Amino acid sequence: MAEDDVTGAAAEAELKKGFETLEVVQPDPSVPVHYIYLNRPAQRNALTPAFFTDLPRALALLDRLPSARAIVLAARGPHFCAGIDLSTLAATSSPRSADRAAASELLRRRIIALQATISAVERCRKPVVAAIHGACIGGGVDLVAACDIRCCDEGAFFAVKEVDLALAADLGSLQRLPSIVGYGNAADMALTGRGVPAAEAKAMGLVTRVFPSRAAMEEGVAAIARGLAEKSTVAMMGTKAVMLRSRDLTVDQGLEYVATWNSAMLMSRDLEEALRAQLEKRKPNFSRL
Structure with a gap:
């Protein structure tokens, strides 16, 4: 068996072990799209210490698969995410020393570790599409701001x-939002703490698509993800x-x-296949990475 196959098989086996705060599924085995669901619906998917271990592990495994x-990053229950669990926040902000x-340095290391979990979303080599419904608050905004495409x-x-x-928000919103929605809109959100409804979020560029219902969003996001999955992974x-x-x-x-x-990546089999498929008027068959 090839080394890549072993790596993929090992990743798949690890995924099957499951996660404390997440559910990772591939709804259709014939479609190379995986879903990561925040899976603490009774707690409005508030982010616990286990989440900050689960998410980078899940992303690393999917990155290899x-x-x-x-x-697709989505959530179970009526809300996407209520932010960081308050008990987690209290424990993080009270280092014992x-x-x-020494206490300040310990707190700094804890914050940097939490930041790394959110940054793992944008560092994942595969495109990540956020499907947002209900409340997306605090750490939830940090999380979706690190995604590549945001829909609600x-x-x-x-x-x-x-x-x-x-x-002050310290997991990425203050750093990522200005380049997404502009400095003024980011400052408005961060300084007032007000709720921004879907239509306004679309107008400021926080989300790129708003669907009329959750069911329509799930269908639309699935179509987006399928389209991404059909393209060259190298590209x-x-x-x-x-x-x-x-x-x-x-x-x-x-x-x-x-x-x-591109001097390293342009001479790929996928480029040759894309050009050949265009000439032959068929769908390309890209490499699996």
Whole structure:
């Protein structure tokens, strides 16, 4: 058996062991799309310490799985996410040490570890589509801001609520939202803590598509994910990597980066297959990575 097959088989076996706070499923074995569901509906999917272990593990496994060409991040129950569980927040913010400097350093390390979980979403090489319904608050906004495409239903609303807990949001909203919705809109959300309804979220660019109902959103997101999964994985990974890197560069630096990237990746079998398929007027058959 090839090494890639062993890696994929091992990842699939690990996924079957399950997660404490997530459900990971492939609804249709013939479609290379996997869903990660936040799965604490009774607690409105509030984020616990186990979540911050579960999510990067799930993403790392799906990143290695050839049958996962696109990922949908969704949630069970009536709400997407109520933010960080308050008991988790209390435990994180109260490191036990008589030495104030040591306590501060411990708290800093804890925050950085939590940030890494959210950043794992955008660092995953596969495209991640967020399907948002109901409340998306605090840590939920951090989470969806790290996704590649964000969709919601008309009943969804968004709020950066950390200011009402007497703290600054520290898991990515303040860093990612300005480039998504603009500085003014991000400042409005972060400083007021107000709820932003779906229509306004669409107008400011926080989401790209709003569906009339949750069922319509689920159907629409499934279609988006299927479309992504049909494209070249090499192209998907490259596009995502270049866009993320270019976000923090000047235009000239970004152009230099993509030139370097494509000098290594442009001579792929997928490019040859895409051109051949165009000429033969058929669907391409891309490599499994």
